[in-house]
Amino acid sequence: MKLLQRTARYYLLLSLAVFSTLGMVLFFLLRFILDHAVDEGLTKTSTVLERQLSRLDSLPPEVEIMDEIVVLQAIGEASDYTRYSDTLLFDDSPDEMEFEPYRKYTYETELKGQAYRVSLHHSKVESDDLILTIFLFVLVAFALVLLALNLLGNYLSRKLWRPFHATLDKVRSFSIQNPIAANFGTSSVNEFNDLNRSLEAMTVKLTNDYKSLRQFTENASHEMQTPLAIMRNQVDLLLTGPERSEEDYQRIQVLSETIARLSKLNQSLLLLTKIERAQYVENEWIDIAPIINKKLDQxxxxxxxxxxxxTTEIQPVQLYMNTVLVDVLLNNLIGNAIRHNVAGGRLEVIVDQYQLFIRNTGPELKRSSETLFNRFQKESTLSDSLGLGLAIVREVCDRYGYTLIYNSADGWHEVKVLFNTAK
Amino acid sequence: MKILLVEDEPHLANSITTFLESEGNVCSSVMTLADARDKTADYQYDCILVDIGLPDGSGLDIIKQLKANHQRTGIIIISAKNSINDKIEGLDLGADDYLPKPFHLAELNARVKALFRRNHFAGEKHIRFREIKVTPGEQKVTVSDTAIVLTRSEYTLLLYMLANQNRVLTKESVAEHLSGDDADLLDRIDFIYSHVKNLRKKLVQAGADDYIKSVYGIGYKWSA
Structure with a gap:
C-alpha cells in the first residue's frame, strides 16, 4: 500500500469521525433551537387564543387558529399543568394523507367557567425540512473534503514526492561494479535532503569498500606470483640435479602439480579482478565465427x-567486444563443454546473430544449477577444475549486457549466451 | 652466452642464474635498476632478463636506455605483473619477449635459446641432434635428411625438448609451453601424453632413435 493511500485512509477516518460528530451536534442543536422557537411561538399563541376563544359563543372541540390546531378537552378542574411534547397527527387533506410531525403545547385553563385542557399543535414539517437541508449540506461538504484530499494526495505524490522518486530511480540504477558518481542531488525538503546525503555517504563507502576489496584481491594475487615463481623454480632446480629415486620424483610431481594449480587459480582470480576493474576496455567489431572454428580446431x-x-552451425556474427574477453569467453565455454563431457558424447555449437548456443552431453549436475555461475562452485572433483571458469564467463557476459542462460535435461547441458542485439 | 639478470628477489635470481649457468651460460645478476645501468654500460651482454617491478624504478627504463644506445642485446621481460599493457609497452620499446611469472626454468631456457638463435642468425641455422635436424626459420624437421611432417604442437614440443636436453621436463611445464597464450583454453596435462606419443611415433618411423624417456609419471626427458 502506498504511503499516500495509508495517510489518506487516516485522513478519511478522522474526517468521517469529525463530520459525523459535527453533524449529530448540529442536528440536536438545531432541533433544540427550533423546538424552543416553536414553543415560544405556541406560548405566545396561547394568550392570543384565549382572547379569541372568549369571543366565540360556543367552544368547538377542535379549532384551527393562526396555523395552529387547537384541541379543547373539558376537564373537572383546571390546574397549572403545562407540557411541551412531540406528536404525530394524520393529515387527511387529499394530497397528503400521511402522518406529520407536530409540536404540541398542552395547558389547562378556565374558559367561560368551564375548565379545559387545551392542546396547541404546530407543524414541524418546515423545521424538519430545514434540518434535512442542513444535513445534506454537511454531507456534500464531506464529499467535497474527500475529493479535495484525494486531489491533494495526487498532487503531493506528483510534486512533493518527485525528489523521492528521483532518488529511488538513482538507487535502483546504482551498480557497485560500475559506480557512476553517486550524486543524488539536492531537494528543498529537509527529509529528502537528509536521505540523499545519507545515500551518498553510503554509496561512497560501499564503493570504497568494494574498491579496496578488489584492490586487495588483485594485490594478493600479484604478491602471490613471486613466491609461486620461487617455488616453481626451486622444483625445476630439483629436477636438474642428479638422478633421483622414484619416491623423490613422485613427491616432486605432487609439488609441481600443486604449484601449477595454485598458479592457475591465481591467474583466474587476477583475470576476474581485471574484468571487474573494467580493464580490457578497448572494444572492436569482431566476427566470432572464425574464432570459434579456430578454437574447435585447436x-x-x-x-x-x-x-x-x-555438430556445428556457425554463422558470421559481429560483436563489439574486447579480443581478450572474446577469447576468455569462448575458451571457458567450449573448454567446459569438452572437459565435462563423457566419452563418446556429443557437442553442439550453434552461433547466429542473436546467440551463442553450446550444448553438450555430460553427467547430471550434483549441485544446484542456480549457483553454477558463482565463484568456486565446483561440480567436478577433477583437480584441474578451479570453479572459476563460469564465474569468469558470467563476468564477461555482465560486462557486455549479454544474457546467460543455463539449462539441463536428459543428460544434456545447454549454455546460451543471448547477445541482446536489436532485432 | 653472456646473460644479465635484473631481478630484486634473491631466491628467484639465485635459481635462475644457477639454472642458466648449468646450461653453460655466463650469468651475472643485479638487483637494482642503478646496478643494471652500470653493468650494461660496462659490459656487452647477449641477453638481458629484466623484471619490471624493481625497487628503484621500472625495468622498462633499462630497455629504453639499451635501445637508445643501439645495443644489440636480446631483452626478455620477466614480470610478476602479467598485464597486457606492460607486455605491449615492453615489446614496443624493443624487448624481444615477455615471460610472466611464475614461469618454468625450462621455459625460460627455451626462450633464451630461441632469442639467441634469432639474434645470431648468421651463425647456426639449424638445431641438430644426431640424425634429427630442425630448421626453425622454415619450421622444417628432417630425420637423416628425410623431411617429416609434424603438427604445430608436435613441432613446438620437439623444439622445447631439444632446448632442454637431458633435463626432466614436468608435464606442467610442457603443458604450459604448448598452450602458450591460450593457457586457459584447456588443461592440457591429460593430453600431453598423446602429443608425446605421436611425436615419438613419427620420429621413430622416420628412422630416428627413441630419445624421449618417461620419468616416473612426472614428465619426460630428452636424452640420447
Missing part, C-alpha cells in the same frame, strides 16, 4: 581423445 585433439561427436 581442441580437436581433446575432442577426438574423448571420441566426442561434434
Amino acid at each position: 581442441l580437436a585433439v581433446f575432442i577426438n581423445e574423448k571420441d566426442i561427436r561434434q
